[in-house]
Amino acid sequence: MAAGISLYFLMASIGYASALGLLSMGLSLTFVTTKVANFAHGTIAMIGGITTLFLIDRYMYNVKGLPLFVTSALAGFIIAGVTAVVLYLVILKPLADRGSDVIGLMIATFAIDIMLQSILSMILNLAHGKHFPKLFGASVQSWDVTLNCCGTQIAESHVFLPVAAIILTILFHLFLTKTKFGIAMRATIENPDLAEVMGVNTKAVYTISWFISGALAGLAGALLVFSLKDTSPNNSNLIIVSIFAGSILGGLGNVYWGLIGGFLIGLAEKLGTQLLNLFYNNYLAPSLHLPPFSFVNYEKLMSLGLVIIVLLTAPQGLAGIDWGGLLSRMGLKTARSRKPEREV
Amino acid sequence: MAPILEVKDLNAGYGRFHILFDLNFKVDEKEILIVVGPNGSGKSTTLKAIFGIAKVYSGGIIYRGEDITRLPPHEKAKKGLAYLPQTNNVFAELTVEENLRMAGYTLPPDVVDERVRTVLESFPFLKSKLHDKAKSLSGGQRQLLAMAMTLIREPDLMMFDEPTAGLAPIAAKEVVEKILWLRNDLGKTIILVEQNAKLGLEIGDNALLLVSGRIAYYGSAKDLLANKDLGRLYLGLAK
């Protein structure tokens, strides 16, 4: 481990990266099924987060540790999943059926985002002081529990997030490969017309994909909220940048790579920035006589920088890279055929 | 015996593109009807119109005495019609086994298990590739997989759209042999759109020659094959 990075920080980075992985995966999922770039994804995650805070505030103030995280994750999962489905069925699907183009659907999700944020803010404002006394009184982070480990402290939510992400990814993978409906979902993603001919109810597939996407976001938000500074719904404004960065890094059209892309973006933002900070302030600045500079507040720029690099060098993202070919060039694997292009 | 399928005064196309004009023909039980004609003459559109993918402007499609003109594709599939598109007829990213199971999506699981087993007996080469993705199959193998998938639902009338297009002669021959087997051994009725006219006409009972969306010849396939003017007729050069 690099000097100057605590175990706590490392776990916080991994926790954040895991949440981002789930968020980018969900974003990619609704993109490949319904072709909607969902700008409200970050706020859907915040719904999970705020639901969690509400529950803790009202009913679970004395609940600590694993039960707290399991309950909040579950609550965020369900509430955000249901919200996403409602948004899809009530707003986006009717628009798509009416023939809205890509830009129309994007602006609709943009509008949804702002409406959701406004509703959340309104609830928090109206309830202020009356219904959520503890919610506003205490710092959100104080609800998290720290445990002693390896002679130092780590936050429980930071442990729980990666574990939840791994379990969910495995479950999702099993769903996609082992269940009839999951296989139908993959079939629909690849060729909706043919899937329909086979008798698949593609509308149900799309609806379920919105539920999964929203639910994963809600779960990520419910756990992520323990690391946020405040309960403002505006937190989603910056999270959405990282989520999209993760999806683009993964290739925007691939669910698994979306997960990896989100995870990498999360690590780059937290760990990458910290390493850059240490490298600059401990080595570069002293040796070149440059003034010290803190990069920590600029961690979000990592995601923008990475996105620009990816778009300029490999616009198809990680999914578009011919890994087999790359390995074969390195002498590790036999070459495979190139990725097919679409006929014009 | 009443024909299994009757097409009456069919006019069809896509939106504003009117492709087919006044088609009339019928298909008997266990018949192979070959549809030939130059590119763009409306061969594929004929199958799509029957299956409900292209838009039918007027005319009727009667299947076993029942008017099915306006039924959506999946309803037609339930009645025993099957249609194999020329391309994209398998899920390339799914394994062979998943493809076969997708084909039986609407059937009870135990029936699917049973039929997958039966179909694998008839297409033994698929057994060794059950867990490979369909995109790893060659063109001919993909057409055979698509055919196997269609069989899972045990249709009565099967419509194939240029299953030999782009295939090497040996692979094309294998596909054609399988089509003959479908009719001879399983008793299926088949409508086959074929660009390789000789190959098709040799196995067909009746033939339908389309030129510019109209029927230029309808009758015995052998007679059409024997026609000295076939080439000119086929290419739309005959006056």
Place this chain on the structure above:
Amino acid sequence: MDAILKAENVVKTFGALRALDGVTVEVPRGKITLLIGPNGSGKTTLMNVLSGVLKPDSGRVILDGEDITELEPHERFKRGLVRNFQIPRLFAGLLVLENAAFARHGNPGEGVFTGIMKRLWRDFEEETVRRAVRLITFTRIRHLWDKKPGELSGGQMKLLEITRSLMPDNAKVVLMDEPTAGVNPTLAHEIFRRIQQIRDERGITFLIVEHRLDIATGYVDYAYAMAYGKVVAHGTPEEVLNHPKVIESYLGG
């Protein structure tokens, strides 16, 4: 042969499919060349490679002695290579007349600053619209001039697509993908006569993919036949249509 446009040993694959398998085509200058072949023989892929919409895996495309393999479509257009599309790709928000007028390149008014200086482009634009009016008059869609493509029939869309490809005045080679599909026979003959007329008057070279051989063969000077991604025959239209390999590729061995 004096070839204005050449494809040399072009290979293009889509996954496992070799859509173009070492295709060499030489389009003779100032002539009308016909390209035929069954479905899936690679004709449209060749058109896409020639016009730059697709990049070949290997091989070269040469226009008038210059290697244009790596050029973008818009750069090829500026060198005089024009194409149209089998399925019309019209501009849905533009009127029929605007669709035609847009196809002429080099308008000095197409800049964010020159656009607002009308005196810079008025004459050019006037001439452009006149050309467009004359061409839509010829292709018999003049009465539709103020309609949008969405209001046209399939045949009329096809006619507008042809009109567009005849608009550019810097054209050296025009690639046409099934110009007469969906057009009635009388008009289809007229389209080919007009193509001949343009060849004679403006010296433009045409490469035409066409399935309606009954109509096309009377008007073309030279022909290529493709099958399974390869060129199987070339020569005069009679030679090619009677070539055993061509008959085999269409009718089967």
Place this chain on the structure above:
Amino acid sequence: MIQNPFTETWILLVLVYIIVTISLNLEAGFTGIPNFGKAVFVFMGAWAAQGIGIRLAAYLLEKTDPGLAAEALKHLQEIGIGTYKSLVQAAGDTDANRIVVTSYIYPYFQHHLALAALLFTAVLAIALALSAAMGLFASFAAVRLREEYLAILLLSFSELMVMVIFQQTTSLNGGPQGIWAMRFGSNGLRTALILAAVFAAITFLYAEKLANSPMGRAMRAVRDDEIAAGVYGRDVARIRLKVIMVSSMIAALAGLAFIQATPSTVSMGFDRVKWTFFPWAYLILGGMANNVGAVLGTVIFLILQRLVQLLPVYISGTSTTIMTIIPYLSNILVGVIIILVLYFRPQGILPEKPSKTVDFHRILVEEGE
């Protein structure tokens, strides 16, 4: 309590938003560029007067009247705000900025009109150049890709500039506290109104002329089918970049005018709800690719929003809680309206019109049959 629903501030908002909405129309309506990062380009205009303009003003003052500059620095020291090496440094510092600006810079330039004119020209030029450069930087990576990429990149760029870079870097714009902007004329609101009116008129005329030029036609062709536009000789990426740059320049004009009336707005004030989402809503209501529609949509929406704002005035006994949620209600209303418009009338109030480059009818008649 607000008496007149159509105050000068409201008129200013209308004018400023007309500029932004029309510039968005050039991108989104005509060229099909989903600019979800409009806010940053408006902010660039404001920042030219704020972070840059005010330092430039201090520099000019220092050069033309060193005595007054020294006096200002001494004044700061006396009231205990700190010691500064130069007036430029003091003008850029959150603590000293307000005193330097209101007590020295504003009065000085009100009495030196030629200098003020020079400064204004410089600020205007900087606003335009900066915004165009930002537009280029924000979009060049995605301008050849599908529109989703461009939308995501522009949104990300705008959010990070406004909410991270300018928020965290105090030296740029005072950070979270902000600094006062250079104001021209004694009455900020009046200056803002005049500037906004002039800029809005220029913008409208420019956009109308462009829409009815061959360029307007080319932009719509790029929007409808980029492959066909490419095959017909147009460099689609170049056209998109040009339009983004020009539209960004126009958006900067709006920011420059707006900051005159509200000189202490911090970068966070240029949030994506107000400066990206609202213009989109106005444009969608009024009609994409129609400049008159853009104006109409802006006016209608701002009247609506104004009425919602005035709601508590007419409802007796409203609590402060209701007052605090009014902005949220207004946002929700905007969201509902644009979704309804997208569903029931996607072309907006006024539909798109053809580019009237020359008189088509005359030519049709002249060319006969």
